[in-house]
Amino acid sequence: MRRLTTALCAATAALTLSGPLMAATQEELIELGRAVYHDKTRGNCISCHNINDPIANLPGNQGPMMIAMKQRFPDKHKLRAQVWDATVANPLSIMPPIGKHWILSEDEIDAVVEYIYQY
Numbered sequence: 364m365r366r367l368t369t370a371l372c373a374a375t376a377a378l379t380l381s382g383p384l385m386a387a388t389q390e391e392l393i394e395l396g397r398a399v400y401h402d403k404t405r406g407n408c409i410s411c412h413n414i415n416d417p418i419a420n421l422p423g424n425q426g427p428m429m430i431a432m433k434q435r436f437p438d439k440h441k442l443r444a445q446v447w448d449a450t451v452a453n454p455l456s457i458m459p460p461i462g463k464h465w466i467l468s469e470d471e472i473d474a475v476v477e478y479i480y481q482y
């Protein structure tokens with residue numbers, strides 16, 4: 364019991380200490396999402412989805428433009444689910460299942476969702 368208590372205390376302390384360090388600000392999250400979205404070696408979303416951002420380079424149009432996201436996805440969780448695995452909504456989707464296939468980490472998916480949710 365004593366050992367368990369010690370372990371729990373250590374875990375709590377570790378969480379408390381790491382909390383503020385791990386918590387990214389909203390701006391940092393959006394910057395990460397922006398980098399991932401446009402990076403040809405990461406999300407590469409830009410190769411299929413145009414977005415009204417001046418850094419967009421050679422945008423593709425195989426998928427819809429990222430526009431009016433809040434209106435079209437009032438529930439942000441549904442938007443995240445779409446990015447995580449597009450084949451749920453459309454089994455024949457050519458969009459890679461970003462989360463299911465570990466193309467991006469969960470954190471990177473959160474970041475990319477925050478980024479596109481501004482448009």
Ligand code: HEC
Pocket residue numbers: 400406407408409410411412425426427435442445446449450453455456457458459461475479
């Ligand atoms: C190979 C092309 C391709 C890539 C890469 C791709 N997508 Fe898609 N995406 C599509 C297509 C095509 C659709 C249209 C729906 C479908 O067929 O599944 C779509 C649909 C979507 C939708 C739903 C849009 C709507 O209007 O309903 C979102 C959001 C989305 N993609 C985000 C992303 C993000 C974020 C990335 C990068 C992490 C990404 N996509 C990468 C092709 C792609």
